Amino acid sequence: MENECINPDSLFNSTQYGFSQIVVSNPGKIVHISGQVAWNEKMKIFGKNNLAKQTQKSIDNLKIAIESANGCLNDIVMLRIYIVNYKKEDGPVINKILKNNFGVETPPASTWISVAGLSNEDFLIEIEAQAII
Secondary structure: OOEEEEOOOOOOOHHHHOOOOEEEEOOOOEEEEEEEOOEOOOOOEOOOOOHHHHHHHHHHHHHHHHHHOOOOHHHEEEEEEEEEOOOOOHHHHHHHHHHHHHOOOOOOEEEEEEEOOOOOOOOOEEEEEEEEO
């Protein structure tokens, strides 16, 4: 599905950080993906104590989820990213991975939320998504 990304000049240029200010989609199948973490199918943690590795694994899991609904990462229109005890230096780590996976032309909209903890003490990040296929 073709999504239209809108980044008005009167808002800051968010694409440099790997997300769009606004994403408009035509009618299609709406897909809600639960928060994905750095677990594999056997509930083994990937990248313990490594935010970059956990972020990539979370996105890899998003990819598995969206593909199982007959979509692709480009169909994702919104991310909610939960980061344990977010620090300023976490931003560039996450930004780089978002840009590598979603590009800078039409990335999804996103909201980042700093949290005290997630459901497992080894999780550093959890990413949920909405997509339109």
